[in-house]
Amino acid sequence: MKYIIIGLGSFGSSLAQKLTAHGNEVIGIDASMKKVDALKDQISHTICLDASDQYTVAGLPLHDTDAVIVAIGEDQGANIMVTAIFKNLNVKRLISRAIDPLHEHVLQAIGVHEIVHPEEETAERWAKKLCLRKVVDSFELNEDFSIVEANIPEKYEGKTIQDLNLREKYKLLILTVIRNESVPNMLGKTSLKSRVKGVPEPDFILNADDIMVLFGHNKDINRFLETH
Numbered sequence: 001m002k003y004i005i006i007g008l009g010s011f012g013s014s015l016a017q018k019l020t021a022h023g024n025e026v027i028g029i030d031a032s033m034k035k036v037d038a039l040k041d042q043i044s045h046t047i048c049l050d051a052s053d054q055y056t057v058a059g060l061p062l063h064d065t066d067a068v069i070v071a072i073g074e075d076q077g078a079n080i081m082v083t084a085i086f087k088n089l090n091v092k093r094l095i096s097r098a099i100d101p102l103h104e105h106v107l108q109a110i111g112v113h114e115i116v117h118p119e120e121e122t123a124e125r126w127a128k129k130l131c132l133r134k135v136v137d138s139f140e141l142n143e144d145f146s147i148v149e150a151n152i153p154e155k156y157e158g159k160t161i162q163d164l165n166l167r168e169k170y171k172l173l174i175l176t177v178i179r180n181e182s183v184p185n186m187l188g189k190t191s192l193k194s195r196v197k198g199v200p201e202p203d204f205i206l207n208a209d210d211i212m213v214l215f216g217h218n219k220d221i222n223r224f225l226e227t228h
Contacts, residue, residue: 001066003027005050008035011097011118012071016043027060051082073118077165078105083121084110091215100149146218149178150225152210162202172216174200179210 001024005016008030016028020043026089028043029051036048049056051072062068068091072079076099078184083096085108095114107115130215156164166172197204206212215223 002061002062002064004029004062004065004068004087006030006068006070007072007079007097008032008039008046009071009073010120011073011116013039015069015071019021020044041193052078052085052188054085054088056083058084062086062089062091065091067146069116069219070072070096071116071118073097073099073223074091079103080106080110083107085110089112099185107139120164124125124215144217145215146221147175147213147215149211149213152206152212154212156206157208159202159206160202161200161206164206166214166224170216172218176200176212177206177212179207 001061003016003019003024004020004027005012006029008016008028012030013028013035014193016026016039020026026041026043027035027047029047029049031048031050033048036046040046051057051070068086070086071080072082079097079099080103083094086094093114094112095116096107096112097116097118098107104115104171114174163172164174166174177200178194179197181193181195214224
């Protein structure tokens, strides 16, 4: 997959290196030549440019890019401006870094697809989410084993846990299932809330919008997700 990362500070540079290490093509961009030079041998491509210049940014290979990540953290104004430019350029997937709640509200108003909170989320966690399209979230136990939340593949809708037979086929365990359920509020209206269904029985039937919480070796998780 192909990514463009704007801002090669601590989070941006770490994410760019991890995505490159996973075999992705990454263009790392920063206005600081010092940062660009420091990472030129660790990222697929590095470019020194001012990403707030819309005409310059428009020359990037945006149509071939799977996601643009605005990782600028030290300057909220620059972050918002750059995010707005890429939103106007209609990139496939736009992810931006939020510094505080107000900043997050502004990014939501711009219409970004996802928001990063580097103070709470690691670059390793985001690299896994980006590399594996069906992963909703993940927690790395060590370098070999992880727990991941993954969307249910369409062909598993209406199937039972036993039908999937993931332990036999992929050496994976389904720890639980997360399901959106309609819950009434004080005004008599209903809203969707995520409910953890506990340890699922073999005859538990999966719905289309369910999320499986899987445990296993990273290579087995990758093998399962890549074949679905």
